[in-house]
Amino acid sequence: MAIQNMRVANFVVKKPMVLGHECAGIVEQVGSQVKFLMIGDRVALEPGSVNYAKTATTISVVVHPAHLCFKLPDNVQCVKPLSVGVHACHRANVGPDTKLIIIGAVPIGLLTILAAHAFGSPQIVIIDVDDCCLSFAKEMGADEIIKVSSIVQDVEEEVVRIRNAMGGPVDLSFDCVDYDTTLKATHVGGNVCLVGLGQSKMTLPLTSAAA
Numbered sequence: 001m002a003i004q005n006m007r008v009a010n011f012v013v014k015k016p017m018v019l020g021h022e023c024a025g026i027v028e029q030v031g032s033q034v035k036f037l038m039i040g041d042r043v044a045l046e047p048g049s050v051n052y053a054k055t056a057t058t059i060s061v062v063v064h065p066a067h068l069c070f071k072l073p074d075n076v077q078c079v080k081p082l083s084v085g086v087h088a089c090h091r092a093n094v095g096p097d098t099k100l101i102i103i104g105a106v107p108i109g110l111l112t113i114l115a116a117h118a119f120g121s122p123q124i125v126i127i128d129v130d131d132c133c134l135s136f137a138k139e140m141g142a143d144e145i146i147k148v149s150s151i152v153q154d155v156e157e158e159v160v161r162i163r164n165a166m167g168g169p170v171d172l173s174f175d176c177v178d179y180d181t182t183l184k185a186t187h188v189g190g191n192v193c194l195v196g197l198g199q200s201k202m203t204l205p206l207t208s209a210a211a
Contacts, residue, residue: 043069044079085115096120104177105133
């Protein structure tokens with residue numbers, strides 16, 4: 001959607017733009033004034049300079065300001081995808097009493113599982129249309145996995161399965177892929193956190209939401 005329309009929310013590409021994204025790498029050289037980084041350090045790069053915008057992830061070597069480089073622990077490859085899940089859990093106030101569902105076992109959805117566990121969620125159910133993605137979700141700590149159909153007519157039946165897996169009403173949903181299932185599965189008065197990039201126009205079922 002973003003590539004087709006060349007926009008994300010209110011940001012619209014109006015002139016030529018070199019593609020790039022947040023990335024990680026290994027420090028090969030440091031300036032004489034840099035005291036907190038050493039050659040060989042694994043770092044995540046935060047956007048913030050013209051040089052980054054021109055080169056990030058499109059070439060093998062990037063010259064980047066030291067204050068925008070953050071050291072990574074050995075068991076972390078890249079911060080950006082995980083930070084999305086952490087931010088979502090912050091926004092949704094996930095805690096030890098928060099049972100939740102995640103719609104979409106895509107990379108962001110899978111890392112949201114890790115974030116939700118770290119925030120103390122006691123029950124995480126993840127939903128997707130693909131068996132392989134769901135198997136990854138199970139390995140990463142999902143308590144229950146549910147395979148759903150991409151056919152709209154099946155949504156009502158799938159909502160029942162989701163609520164049964166939760167053992168009751170769904171109070172919090174993380175929508176990582178823009179399924180209609182998210183709104184319909186969430187309990188009246190519950191919270192829906194839109195994590196993934198959805199459609200530019202989304203329909204809200206006000207009648208059922210207010211029931």
